[in-house]
Structure formats: C-alpha cells, structure tokens
Amino acid sequence: MVYKKEDYIEDFNEGWCPGCGNFGIREACLRAFENLQLDPNKTVVVSGIGCSGKGALYYKVFVAHTLHGRTLPVAIGLKLANPELNVIVHSGDGDCYGIGVEHFVSTGRYNPDITLVVFDNSVYALTKGQASPTLKRGEKLKSLPAPNIKDAINPIGIALLSGYNYIAQGYAFNIEHLSNLIAGAIKHKGLSLVNVKQPCITYDDIHTKDFYQNALFYINNILILTKDLDKPIKVGIVKREFSNHKIGELVIIENEEQEKNCYVMEFKKANEAVILPKEKAEELLKKECARKIKEEDFYDEYIAFSIAKLMLNIPIIGKIYERKESKTYEERIAYNIESYFAYPPAKQIICDEEGNPTTDIRKILDSFIV
Ligand SMILES: Cc1ncc(C[n+]2csc(CCOP(=O)(O)OP(=O)(O)O)c2C)c(N)n1
Ligand SMILES: [Mg+2]
Structure with a gap:
C-alpha cells in the first residue's frame, strides 16, 4: 500500500488563528510522513500543552496529548514499550524549554530514537503572549507591558551539550525545506531536534512573516574561518531600520550608528562560523582564510557550537549537526535484556x-x- 498525505489526516478543528505558523509546521510533518511512507499504525505523535499541542489530534496516527512540559517522558515510555513505533514529539518553546527543560536536557542522556519538533514562536501563545524562553532580553512584543527582562536560552547549544545527535533549525513557512529537515530527523537513528522558528501573528509584532522573510539565513551561506585573522571583523545584522539599511541586512561595522542599530558579532579565530557580506566573504575565500559550509558535512561539534552562538542573534536555518553512530537507548537495553x-x-x-x-x-x- 502507498500512503498519501490525506491518509495521515483526521477531520479535526484545532482552533488555530488563520495565518498561524503552526499550519506550516504541520504541513511539513505530513509531507515528511508521506515521503518516508510511515505506517500510520506504527506512528505516534506526542504533543504537549499550548497552541502547538492542540493540533496533534488532526493527525490520523496514534496521538498522545500529554501534560504541559511532559511530552518527552511519555515519548520515551512509548518508544520503550514498542521500539517499532515512529515517535514524533510536538512541543512548544514554553512547553519544551520552560517547564519541560529538565526533560529536554535529560532525554539527551538516554538517546531514544525519537524526533522532537519544537514550535518556537517566542511566546506562550495559548495563555495570551507572555515571553517564552526563546524571546531575547529587551524585546517588547505588543502582548507585553514592558520589554522582556530575561535572557533567551540557546536551545541548539543546549541540545548539542545534552547529547542530541541530529540537530536542525527550520522555518514554518519554508515548508519544503522544513519537511526535508523533519524527514532527515525521523530517518536518523537516535535523538533528534528540529527547532522551528514561527511567527505568532496574534501576540508577536516583532518576529513577523516580513521579519523572517528578510532575516533568515541558510546554513550554506555561512563561512568557517580557517585561519586566525590579524584584525577582528565586526559584522552587524540590522535590527532596526536606519539610513538605507533594512532589517536583516548584513553590514561591516565601522561606526557608532551601525553598532547601535545592529546585532553585532566579532570574528577573528580559526574554526569560527561567520556570516559576512558577499564582497568580504569573497575576499576571505580568495585568501584561503575561510571555507564555505555544505549541509552534508556538519559533523564537527566545535563548528556546530560556533553556529549555535550565531543563532542567538540570527535565525539560521538548516541542518547543524549529525552524528551517525551513537547507540540508542533501546539498543543499550537490548544489550542487557x-x-x-x-x-x-x-x-x-x-x-x-x-x-x-x-x-x-x-x-x-x-x-x-x-
Ligand atoms: C502545569 C501547567 N502550568 C501552566 C499551564 C498553563 N499553560 C498552558 S499553555 C502554556 C504555555 C504554552 O506556551 P508554548 O509551550 O510556547 O506553546 P504555544 O501556545 O506558544 O504553542 C501555559 C503556561 C498549564 N496548562 N499547566
Ligand atoms: Mg510558544
């Protein structure tokens, strides 16, 4: 039997706002299911509490709509009870990196063969737009009375440290790209994370569709410095429009006005990941001070960390890391039993x-x- 996308869909209205990024993420998952021909009778979606969690009942596979922050322990239990299952977790950024952050970290130690998809919209959307752990300090969304006073966490860096061995970031409305990342994560043997940036059109007036359209960076637009530079390069990503510069544009920082209106990063060390304006990148490539990144060769932790650091300021999308031969929790159990x-x-x-x-x-x- 050949499964079509429709075979994975149930008639269910989850009540999402029209235009919500959740629709893109779910469509990407459905395409990945079809692409991989997952057997609906051997597939389970585990979701948490939040707008992100409400959509899981739309899938015509097994579904567990669990407690706030507790998707991962349930997912581990299901996988261990029946290791033949494809276990895909849907968790919000509040669900996974807030109340559920302990499970997010400790699941890395187990390395079960499950796929975690995080709906990262920078807010607690279901409870009306409070700041989530991925919202940066100083940002003031329309749903907040004052700018956010907490620092953002770096989920990609934490995943790397915790033992996740397939790590990617996608964007909700770049559906084909996201679907490939999710399919890669499901195919990967071991614990995988796909963090998905998405606009919350109701509560977030900063990270809008327009914002992402201009600010997204693909991993293969990044360079790795291969030699130390004599003089550091300061590069800025425009965060507020100024002079002729638009949000998301890259500039080499040369004056105070640029510094004030940009997210600024300084680069000088070999093995650092950098994003540079085209001319500067070409100059370094010619001097053999840098090499271009290809999606396939992300197996180096140091470089992955360097990219994770950049990601705090810039929404970078693509596969960041994959380590293939790591024993899953199921295999480790089979060693004993x-x-x-x-x-x-x-x-x-x-x-x-x-x-x-x-x-x-x-x-x-x-x-x-x-
Ligand atoms: C134990 C517990 N604490 C708090 C809540 C209230 N609550 C429901 S959803 C939610 C946050 C959801 O945010 P997120 O996980 O980012 O999902 P989103 O709605 O943004 O998709 C909170 C705090 C709850 N349901 N259970
Ligand atoms: Mg959220």
Missing part, C-alpha cells in the same frame, strides 16, 4: 480471555545479564 527487541512490553500478552493477568516478567528478568 537479550529478548527485548523480539519481546518488548507492547508485544507481551498481559491477560487471558477472562481478563486474568498472564504477564510473566521472569521471561525478561531471566535474560538479564548480571
């Missing part, structure tokens, strides 16, 4: 026709290597 893959908890008969329990956990315990 030989019968685990053949006889996981979900395949055990737990009762007879009368409903009397028949579970014999000695079968599992017997094969435990002490």
Whole structure:
C-alpha cells in the first residue's frame, strides 16, 4: 500500500488563528510522513500543552496529548514499550524549554530514537503572549507591558551539550525545506531536534512573516574561518531600520550608528562560523582564510557550537549537526535484556480471555545479564 498525505489526516478543528505558523509546521510533518511512507499504525505523535499541542489530534496516527512540559517522558515510555513505533514529539518553546527543560536536557542522556519538533514562536501563545524562553532580553512584543527582562536560552547549544545527535533549525513557512529537515530527523537513528522558528501573528509584532522573510539565513551561506585573522571583523545584522539599511541586512561595522542599530558579532579565530557580506566573504575565500559550509558535512561539534552562538542573534536555518553512530537507548537495553527487541512490553500478552493477568516478567528478568 502507498500512503498519501490525506491518509495521515483526521477531520479535526484545532482552533488555530488563520495565518498561524503552526499550519506550516504541520504541513511539513505530513509531507515528511508521506515521503518516508510511515505506517500510520506504527506512528505516534506526542504533543504537549499550548497552541502547538492542540493540533496533534488532526493527525490520523496514534496521538498522545500529554501534560504541559511532559511530552518527552511519555515519548520515551512509548518508544520503550514498542521500539517499532515512529515517535514524533510536538512541543512548544514554553512547553519544551520552560517547564519541560529538565526533560529536554535529560532525554539527551538516554538517546531514544525519537524526533522532537519544537514550535518556537517566542511566546506562550495559548495563555495570551507572555515571553517564552526563546524571546531575547529587551524585546517588547505588543502582548507585553514592558520589554522582556530575561535572557533567551540557546536551545541548539543546549541540545548539542545534552547529547542530541541530529540537530536542525527550520522555518514554518519554508515548508519544503522544513519537511526535508523533519524527514532527515525521523530517518536518523537516535535523538533528534528540529527547532522551528514561527511567527505568532496574534501576540508577536516583532518576529513577523516580513521579519523572517528578510532575516533568515541558510546554513550554506555561512563561512568557517580557517585561519586566525590579524584584525577582528565586526559584522552587524540590522535590527532596526536606519539610513538605507533594512532589517536583516548584513553590514561591516565601522561606526557608532551601525553598532547601535545592529546585532553585532566579532570574528577573528580559526574554526569560527561567520556570516559576512558577499564582497568580504569573497575576499576571505580568495585568501584561503575561510571555507564555505555544505549541509552534508556538519559533523564537527566545535563548528556546530560556533553556529549555535550565531543563532542567538540570527535565525539560521538548516541542518547543524549529525552524528551517525551513537547507540540508542533501546539498543543499550537490548544489550542487557537479550529478548527485548523480539519481546518488548507492547508485544507481551498481559491477560487471558477472562481478563486474568498472564504477564510473566521472569521471561525478561531471566535474560538479564548480571
Ligand atoms: C502545569 C501547567 N502550568 C501552566 C499551564 C498553563 N499553560 C498552558 S499553555 C502554556 C504555555 C504554552 O506556551 P508554548 O509551550 O510556547 O506553546 P504555544 O501556545 O506558544 O504553542 C501555559 C503556561 C498549564 N496548562 N499547566
Ligand atoms: Mg510558544
């Protein structure tokens, strides 16, 4: 049987605002499911609480709409009960990086073969637009009475440190690109994160569709410095329009006005990731001080960190990191319990026709290597 996108869709109205970035993310997931021909009977979407979580019941696969911040422990439980399942988690930025941040970190230690898709809209949308952990300090959205006084966290950096081994960032309305990132994450054996930048059209008047249209950077527009530079280069990304400069434009910083109106970054060390205006980039490439990044060769932690640092200021999209051979939690369990893959908890008969329990956990315990 060949599955079509429609085979993964249920008639369900989740009540999202028209124009919400969530629609783009869900469409990208559906395309990835079709692309990979996931069996709906072996696929489960686990979602948290928030606007992002409400949409999961639209999928015609198994769905677990869980508690706020608790998607990952539920997802781990499902995967361990039945390792044949494709487990895809939908969590909001508040859900995953706020109340659920402990699980976000500790799941890295387990490395279950699951895919975490985070709907990153910088706000707690469902509860009317409070600042989420990914909103930068100083930003004042229309839903806030005053500028945000907390610093933003760096989810990509945290994921790298915690043991996630496929890490990518996408954009909700760049659906084809996002769908490829999600498909890559599902195919990847081990724990993967796709953080998705998305506008919240109701509460966020800063990170709008226009903002992203101008400010998005693709990973293959980034250079890696291969030699130390004698003189640091200061590069700015325009954050407020000034003179003839538009939001998202790159400038080499030479004066105070530029410094004031830009997110400023300084580069000088070998192995640092940099984004430079075209002429400067060409100059460095000619001098062999830099090389261009290709999506395929992101296997170096140091470079991935360098990109994660840049991402605090610039919405960079693409695959940032992939480490292929890392033992999953399921494989580590099978090392101790030989019968685990053949006889996981979900395949055990737990009762007879009368409903009397028949579970014999000695079968599992017997094969435990002490
Ligand atoms: C334990 C608990 N604390 C607080 C809430 C209230 N609450 C519901 S959704 C939400 C935030 C959702 O934000 P996010 O995860 O970013 O999802 P979004 O709505 O932006 O998609 C909060 C604080 C709750 N439901 N449960
Ligand atoms: Mg949110």
